[in-house]
Amino acid sequence: MSDVFDLDRLRAETPGCATGMHFNHSGASLPSRSTLTAMWDYLRREAHNGPMETANDATALLEEVRADTAALIGAKPSELAFLASGSAAWGAAFSALPPLAAGDRILVGRQEWGGNLATMQDAAARGGACVETIPVREDGSVDAEVLAQMIDGRVRLVSLTWLPANGGLINDAAAVGRVTRAAGVPYFIDAGQALGQIPIDVATLECDVLKAAGRKFLRGPRGTAILYVRQEFLPRLTPRYLDVLSGPIIDGVVKIRHDARRFEACEISPALIFGLGAATRQARTLGIAAIRERIDTLASGLRDNLRSIPNVTLRDLGAELSGIVSFTVEGIPAAGVRAALGERQIAIGANGVPYTPLDMAARGLDQIARASVSYLNTWPEIARLSEAVADIARRA
Ligand SMILES: Cc1ncc(COP(=O)(O)O)c(C=O)c1O
Structure with a gap:
C-alpha cells in the first residue's frame, strides 16, 4: 500500500x-511547501491590499476550507468551527454546557488529556460535582461495557481522549459512543492525535463534540484547531462569550449563531486557516x-x-x-x-x-x-x- x-x-x-x-509528529509535524505557500501568499495579499480588505475577498475560499475539513471527519460544514488550539476548542465546548451542580458526575477515560482533565476537575470542584475514571479493559483501553453500568441520571458528560498522548493505544471510541447515545448523555471526543492519522467519521463515533489541533498528524500549522459540534447538540451549548460574528446584536437583540461558528472568533487568522486547508487537501488526496x-x-x-x-x-x-x-x-x-x-x-x-x-x-x-x-x-x-x-x- x-x-x-x-x-x-x-x-x-x-x-x-x-x-x-x-x-515528533504527535507534538507537531512538518508542514509541506504547499501549506507554507498558502500562508505566505495570503500574508502577502494582506500586506499589499490590507488585512480587512483581503478577508472580504477570501470569504468564499475560507468556506471551501471549512467544507474540506468537515468532509475529512464526515461532518457538515455548519458543524465545524476553527479555533486556535485543541484546548481552546475543548474548553469552548465544555464551558458552554449547563453549570454543574452538587452531585453531578463527569466520566472520563483513563488517558484523558491533562488540560481537559484540569478544566473538568476545576469546574467540578466549584460546582460540588465529581470526575470519575472509567475502568479499563485488560489491554488498557476504556471499557465501554463498564461505562454502561456506571451511567445514571447524574452523569452530565462522558469525555474520551481517543488516542492518548502517551502511547500507541487506540480506544474504541465508537463503542463508547453507542453507550452514551443510548443513554442520552453528552459525549466529547479529544481527537488530537487522530486527525490526519486515522479515519474519522463523526456519525460512526456517535459523538456530540470532537476537537483536534491541526498541527499534529495532519501537518497543518500551529495555532489551528477544529471543533465539531453535532447539529442537534448545538442548541444545548451556550458559549461563555460572544463577539460580533458569533453573536451579533441585531435590532437590539443578541442573535447567537445557529451553527458551530458560535464558537469561532471573528479574529481567526485566515492565513493559518488557508495553511490548514492546504494540509487537509493533501491528506485527503493521499487518503x-x-x-x-x-x-x-x-x-x-x-x-x-x-x-x-x-x-x-x-x-x-x-x-x-x-x-x-x-x-x-x-x-x-x-x-x-x-x-x-x-x-x-x-x-x-x-x-x-x-x-x-x-x-x-x-x-x-x-x-x-x-x-x-x-x-x-x-x-x-x-x-x-x-x-x-x-x-x-x-x-x-
Ligand atoms: C490528546 C491530546 N489532546 C490535546 C492536546 C493539546 O492540544 P493543544 O496543545 O492544541 O491545546 C494534545 C497535545 O499534545 C493531545 O495529545
Missing part, C-alpha cells in the same frame, strides 16, 4: 525533511486509510526494533495501535533520551505526568519517551532511530 505514496516527492516538498529526522496503513507498518517495524534492545521497555498498551511509540530507557530520564537523540539530529517527544495524569499514575510511570511516526518517515530513518536508541541505552 505504501507505494501509493510518491515519498521522494512528498519529502522533497517538505523543507524539514532535509534538516534532520522528525519523529487517510493509506496514511493509516503506512504509519501502522512503520510504527510496527519501530516497535519490533525497540523491543529487541536491552534496557529499553516499550510502554504502548492496547490491541490496536497508532503511530505513537512510547518507551523508556533504564537509567535515563525521557528528557535525557530526547536530548541525546536531538544531538544526533533526531527529534522525538518526552512526556511527563501532566499530559496524561490519570494513566501515568495508574501505571506508576513518571515519564516516557515518545517517537511518533508519520507517513513521511522512511525505513532508513527507522533504522537510524533504532540504532541511536540502542547506542544511548548501551551507554546508560
Whole structure:
C-alpha cells in the first residue's frame, strides 16, 4: 500500500525533511511547501491590499476550507468551527454546557488529556460535582461495557481522549459512543492525535463534540484547531462569550449563531486557516486509510526494533495501535533520551505526568519517551532511530 505514496516527492516538498529526522509528529509535524505557500501568499495579499480588505475577498475560499475539513471527519460544514488550539476548542465546548451542580458526575477515560482533565476537575470542584475514571479493559483501553453500568441520571458528560498522548493505544471510541447515545448523555471526543492519522467519521463515533489541533498528524500549522459540534447538540451549548460574528446584536437583540461558528472568533487568522486547508487537501488526496496503513507498518517495524534492545521497555498498551511509540530507557530520564537523540539530529517527544495524569499514575510511570511516526518517515530513518536508541541505552 505504501507505494501509493510518491515519498521522494512528498519529502522533497517538505523543507524539514532535509534538516534532520522528525519523529515528533504527535507534538507537531512538518508542514509541506504547499501549506507554507498558502500562508505566505495570503500574508502577502494582506500586506499589499490590507488585512480587512483581503478577508472580504477570501470569504468564499475560507468556506471551501471549512467544507474540506468537515468532509475529512464526515461532518457538515455548519458543524465545524476553527479555533486556535485543541484546548481552546475543548474548553469552548465544555464551558458552554449547563453549570454543574452538587452531585453531578463527569466520566472520563483513563488517558484523558491533562488540560481537559484540569478544566473538568476545576469546574467540578466549584460546582460540588465529581470526575470519575472509567475502568479499563485488560489491554488498557476504556471499557465501554463498564461505562454502561456506571451511567445514571447524574452523569452530565462522558469525555474520551481517543488516542492518548502517551502511547500507541487506540480506544474504541465508537463503542463508547453507542453507550452514551443510548443513554442520552453528552459525549466529547479529544481527537488530537487522530486527525490526519486515522479515519474519522463523526456519525460512526456517535459523538456530540470532537476537537483536534491541526498541527499534529495532519501537518497543518500551529495555532489551528477544529471543533465539531453535532447539529442537534448545538442548541444545548451556550458559549461563555460572544463577539460580533458569533453573536451579533441585531435590532437590539443578541442573535447567537445557529451553527458551530458560535464558537469561532471573528479574529481567526485566515492565513493559518488557508495553511490548514492546504494540509487537509493533501491528506485527503493521499487518503487517510493509506496514511493509516503506512504509519501502522512503520510504527510496527519501530516497535519490533525497540523491543529487541536491552534496557529499553516499550510502554504502548492496547490491541490496536497508532503511530505513537512510547518507551523508556533504564537509567535515563525521557528528557535525557530526547536530548541525546536531538544531538544526533533526531527529534522525538518526552512526556511527563501532566499530559496524561490519570494513566501515568495508574501505571506508576513518571515519564516516557515518545517517537511518533508519520507517513513521511522512511525505513532508513527507522533504522537510524533504532540504532541511536540502542547506542544511548548501551551507554546508560
Ligand atoms: C490528546 C491530546 N489532546 C490535546 C492536546 C493539546 O492540544 P493543544 O496543545 O492544541 O491545546 C494534545 C497535545 O499534545 C493531545 O495529545
